[in-house]
Amino acid sequence: MNRKRIEISAYDKVPFRNLTAYCIGTGRMDLALHQEYQEQLKMVQEACHFSHIRGHGIFSDQMGIYQGEGKYCFTYLDRVMDSYLKNGLRPFLELGFMPEKLASGTQTVFYWKGHVTPPKNMEDWTSLVKATLRHLSSRYGEQEVACWPCEIWNEPNLTVFWENADKDKYLDLYEATALAVKEAVPEMKVGGPAICGGEHSLDWIRDFLSFCERRNLPVDFVTRHAYLGLETTKKGRYTYHDMADPSAMIEELRQTRLIMQEFPSYQGLPLYVTEFNTSYNPFCPIHDTNLNAVICASLLSRLSDVADGYSYWTFGDVFEEQGIPFRPFHGGFGLTANGRIPKPTFWTFAFFAGLEGQAVYRDGNCLVFKGKEGGYEGILWNPDREETQIELIFPLEGECVELVELVDETSGNPLKAWHELGEPADLTEQDLAFLRSAAKPHCGTLPLKAENGFVTVSHVLSSHAVLHFKARRVNRTLEEGYDYNFYR
Amino acid sequence: MNRKRIEISAYDKVPFRNLTAYCIGTGRMDLALHQEYQEQLKMVQEACHFSHIRGHGIFSDQMGIYQGEGKYCFTYLDRVMDSYLKNGLRPFLELGFMPEKLASGTQTVFYWKGHVTPPKNMEDWTSLVKATLRHLSSRYGEQEVACWPCEIWNEPNLTVFWENADKDKYLDLYEATALAVKEAVPEMKVGGPAICGGEHSLDWIRDFLSFCERRNLPVDFVTRHAYLGLETTKKGRYTYHDMADPSAMIEELRQTRLIMQEFPSYQGLPLYVTEFNTSYNPFCPIHDTNLNAVICASLLSRLSDVADGYSYWTFGDVFEEQGIPFRPFHGGFGLTANGRIPKPTFWTFAFFAGLEGQAVYRDGNCLVFKGKEGGYEGILWNPDREETQIELIFPLEGECVELVELVDETSGNPLKAWHELGEPADLTEQDLAFLRSAAKPHCGTLPLKAENGFVTVSHVLSSHAVLHFKARRVNRTLEEGYDYNFYR
């Protein structure tokens, strides 16, 4: 068993920005029309209170905006935006893909056939962009819409998302689109290049900024994606990856920042990781596991060192990129499985999103905050297979209590229960209720004894466990005659 | 540690009637107007699906029915009845107490001052009864109302509930009221004497039946109450009892049955225990504990041997008999605390109410059912302070799984968490959310290995634990390439 003992003093501080809730990912935009999607989103928002939401396909044909030259239909767009706002979310707009009628070619991506060729007529494209943003600005107010960032396209450095991954054509698209955005709603922020990682990805960042600087184009932020999936093994419909260490992602982003600093005119630009996750495959079983929850804890504890916002891909499993999910657990990206069963990673996000106060300690197993009212709160995680004991010593006096929420193999892990139930493809109402219960973290209290002005919080974490605790002073209510121990 | 090993054969049967959900108790009838009451009731009904509900005070002034001779107001009555039916409940009507204007004296009971003296004019009383039942019959249909039992008064053998505990006056009241019921709605069922236990309680049963037989009065069922509280200790506002053994209650009811059998004209009358609980005091801390959950498990496993229906007193803590509850946990009768925090006993009722199939085994620690689809289900409880190990061996083949829900000191026990939080009198929203989570039973699955056609379910129960399990065959879905163990 690993052991760790950490003493926190009253003056400790570490630099950690809690950006957990900045943004969350979602599948194709029109899936927001689905009732199941809305119910999953509501559940996620109650726990995490994300501020923005980003997904693909605003201009894909399922949204039905482009109806031929100069004709637009905003029925579904309004319905989707209304639903975001009702859930306390603003869109982080990704301007893509191409309406079939505007596409210069026939190449599509995904089961749902998003067109990924450049516009056959750039002016029709920019008219579409401008009409859409003006419509939004008129419906929701210019002030509101100015808080909706606009990212141009998605992963143009991949041939599946942008014909031939043609960089020059992307830069043309960026130029025309960014100018159109500013023309339509001058206060909107615009950025790119929305690339995924890989061999030449850093060149893309450099070339993008260099092009924009040369042509004096608006760039309000830089965006890219980051995943940990390495070697893949395919079995049936599933993809299994070896996983890179979380620090690899941090390093990749640090490199990106270094390149950004080469451009004096873009000093201080925010870097947004508009997608991140462990695996980039929607049928990779890791997403449903408590291991995933642990890796995400590690990532969330460090991403704000190198990025100004990041967006887990995705909040839910109403998702169709490689086809309709065929079983409740199929390795989908979602924080929640279909049927509103939160996965272990759901709780990692809920725990991090709820942290309040001042960060006082961080290492590879934990992040600790001092709360506004004097107590301490933190998240512990165990990335190893071995048990790990963590002891934290806090300067607290008097009667104290610890509130604990635990996710591990047997708590907050509906995947295990579902596996043992026989991996049913469709769930009876009773099994669904059971899985929802099995998906709750174990939750309890521990009385703490202060000694000489210090209390010790100590936990043995089993393999791939994530634990949230709050240690705080107890203001005991005195009630004459009440004897808790009488019937114990 | 106690140990127990039980082998169940495919042909075992024990005589157990699952009457858990027949009826539930509630405080003063007009409290059903409260929103918090309705929310607690909804939560209880979702878990337990009770059929009837019984409480005091239909004719007390808070309901406002009696407005002077011949004038009645059914505004609140209708609102309450509507709310019962909406929750899937029928009233088990307790006809009492006395409207102030009809009372022959000034004696009242409870903080809310229910009048407990006989009517100053019996005809006005029976007119009130008839008008009320006719109104209900006209509003809800005679067929529906015929399923609402009518019990005459509450605990007339106590001087606090019936002036001087005057038996003759009670019998007069019974006669007049029972005849009025039958006159108003001939198909309604009527009964009494609604007594509580104690020294002369069996005499009351005998005298009641003897009186009715002699005067040829309608008696469709016999009712009485049963509690386990013995010696009391008072501390501040609280009452602590020593508790009788559950078998004392069973014996008390068996005695009652024996007396009933003395009356040939009333052969086969049902005996309804219209109130039961551990303590009869609404500020007795036992009600909030997991010990209470264990005692109730024992009672629910045996009550149907001696009674045809029983009603736990009460479903919730919106209750005012000794005053308004001043803290979330104050020893109230409710299955749920105020704030919709289920207490341990809530789960005992939910577990028992959900049992389906055929009872196959019962002893002082468990009740086991064979389900319709071949699996086994059961409830285990540990009334001792010592740990108890229970091993059950079932005839099951192939791959199996056990679904487990556990309530003990650290699971499904919000009282402990509240105690350790400092027993706060009012809860912040966050603490309330935490207590609700801490109130959930721990819930998980265990794979079972069948050997030679048998599987073994084995649990070590800690002190005062209640556990629900389901053991069943697994029909494993085969899905090419899915590897649950890849990321463990």
Add this chain to the structure above:
Amino acid sequence: MNRKRIEISAYDKVPFRNLTAYCIGTGRMDLALHQEYQEQLKMVQEACHFSHIRGHGIFSDQMGIYQGEGKYCFTYLDRVMDSYLKNGLRPFLELGFMPEKLASGTQTVFYWKGHVTPPKNMEDWTSLVKATLRHLSSRYGEQEVACWPCEIWNEPNLTVFWENADKDKYLDLYEATALAVKEAVPEMKVGGPAICGGEHSLDWIRDFLSFCERRNLPVDFVTRHAYLGLETTKKGRYTYHDMADPSAMIEELRQTRLIMQEFPSYQGLPLYVTEFNTSYNPFCPIHDTNLNAVICASLLSRLSDVADGYSYWTFGDVFEEQGIPFRPFHGGFGLTANGRIPKPTFWTFAFFAGLEGQAVYRDGNCLVFKGKEGGYEGILWNPDREETQIELIFPLEGECVELVELVDETSGNPLKAWHELGEPADLTEQDLAFLRSAAKPHCGTLPLKAENGFVTVSHVLSSHAVLHFKARRVNRTLEEGYDYNFYR
């Protein structure tokens, strides 16, 4: 002004079966996943309580059932069926269209590209049908699923819906599919040929029955469609028809019945009109008008003379056959517009669906019922442009009252309000609220004076008005001192 005076006697009866609520139409099956769809459906069900629902595309790729040979995904199917049942609806299953991977050709129909070519392999098709029905039977119970009729394909007599409108290939499809249905769930009912009207439609009926009789195939019911649209005028995206008289539809169905009677082995088969409406075009402005409400009143008053069930096409405007609706009022089929604004025809269905008791009078302007409790109820409509006065004289005594709900140009007509607001493509929340209010029928009471045992109900209906009335006895509550007229 037209005038009409009708005396109803206590013994009058007319043969009218109230089949209004038997079935309702809906667009592509997976649109039931949409939240807006579910909200519209809920609103419609609260008013009309339909029993069945029928729409296209169970096997289209949007439902994602067919995933390649022998692989099926029922995720969306279950979600849709769950939602129907939750709304009190059973599916009237239309088995079609073809999954892309099973289609022998590339021809598709609609904006959403439903494949309409025969299966390239009949066995794969029947395997798909059987697997789907067996799945439903296992999830919902065989007894339940036996109440879900199965219709084979949609309008195979049109080349747009079935390649070349090839009758022989349809009959082959019917044979294979009907036998597959009975093999999968023997108690399910099966029928066809689901044709629309037109030149050779009656031949299709005859040839279908003759083929089935010859080959001894199961036929539990005959289905066809019926619309009133004649000559069309196209303007922009809209289609305007001249409308046939409602009696033309009745006659068309009578002819169908006559042909059915030629087949002795199919005596007594039910005839279901699985689609009907005025226009068959989803962008025909008539659907939104009060004229449409009047025509439907006329149809609903007579359809049960010639059919055993009928299904208005469709309940709501979440519908994509010719593209996504671009304005709240665009001539869609729905009883309700998008945004949950009931159209005038919504009320026609609500009025008819609510009729209870015995039909006592019917003509081209009205249908009158005698209620169970002695009053009279009816629906009046005015198909003319001129005002029409209708006087009805009923045998009623004592104090009476009439409850009236009126839909005409200025009541219950949100189209007029929307037109005058400038026909906005997207609605502010305030305008939406206003339109919903403007969509309510005017609703009021009239005191009636009985003279010599008769009361007269008299209404002047403006052009294209529909009116629902109830005339009933008043049991006046006497309340001392209450003077309604004091403050008038």
Add this chain to the structure above:
Amino acid sequence: MNRKRIEISAYDKVPFRNLTAYCIGTGRMDLALHQEYQEQLKMVQEACHFSHIRGHGIFSDQMGIYQGEGKYCFTYLDRVMDSYLKNGLRPFLELGFMPEKLASGTQTVFYWKGHVTPPKNMEDWTSLVKATLRHLSSRYGEQEVACWPCEIWNEPNLTVFWENADKDKYLDLYEATALAVKEAVPEMKVGGPAICGGEHSLDWIRDFLSFCERRNLPVDFVTRHAYLGLETTKKGRYTYHDMADPSAMIEELRQTRLIMQEFPSYQGLPLYVTEFNTSYNPFCPIHDTNLNAVICASLLSRLSDVADGYSYWTFGDVFEEQGIPFRPFHGGFGLTANGRIPKPTFWTFAFFAGLEGQAVYRDGNCLVFKGKEGGYEGILWNPDREETQIELIFPLEGECVELVELVDETSGNPLKAWHELGEPADLTEQDLAFLRSAAKPHCGTLPLKAENGFVTVSHVLSSHAVLHFKARRVNRTLEEGYDYNFYR
């Protein structure tokens, strides 16, 4: 018929402050625990968005706060305050009545027996006040609670509300309580003397201010009540008044203001009318009528001339002062009847509360606003029995439309419908649904023709009608081929 013609110019302004939504009245505080109460409140808030709520009895025994010397129970208080805040309301606290155990005498008021004698021990009383306010401040935050005004007692100038209407004892109570408020939460505002009108009411104001000035007491606002009821006629349980003219109330308040101006140290104090209505009797049938709606329109158009806030007594009919309401319409104060049936006066408040922009015209029949976006909006009312025609001429150009909502004898008047249905004491679900429909104002649109830059809005108001209109420019959406008139 009266006729009126009013030309509005682009520069017109009148001094009108829209204080409609400042405060609303409610019955006994603990009635807020009722579900029906909460449902009525939600309905009222959706239409009117009141800011504060004021009612009696925070310290009455039903709230259960005072549990003996130094012991307090805040269970119900918290539940009530939580429910207010959830509905967007802050309490306007009325500190009274007396807990039974603190009362120096036995005199009570109302069916529910509120104690109205001075405290037997002033220190116990102020301890109670301070403990309660400190509890609220700790639960809801001092900043929040500082926005909750505190008024001392209710109508102490009436012997029924304050033993002997003893002015000196009231001033003592004021002194002690006001100082206690400031001690507990220094930022809270405090005021009095909460008197009702009548012979010596102005003396009370003068004596109150003179006393406070002399003793240098905190007075942050002055409060009083105002009703229009004059001579009363009793019939059965009902009270009928002759009604004073609305201008009598305005004059009464103007007199109050004049007295306030006599006190230099209290310059600029706000005057709050903490109760107003037509009749002050909860069984006065006027409250349910459209006449009441008209009188309230007149009052709301003028009250802000003389007061800084006012509170209609009351929002709903969950109310028990003279007993439990026995029929849906019984002359209760509520804007809504029990069963959530809005009364005509509900709409007067909704219309006034919704007025936005700049007041441009006012007379005895109307109040007109110019909206922010250039249109005009207003409320018209007809206090006469005769019809009144009102023509308003506005400077508006181009295509315009008028949105109209009308309440009169046959629209938005459920009382008439209920009367004609026979005045049923309890409502079937169907009749309830009908009454709710009959309670909606008639709602429609009228196209307006601008001539020479002016449009004319013209309405003939029947007796006791209230009408809300909005006249605005139409931005007509052009949609090729759409022909609204094709099917008219």
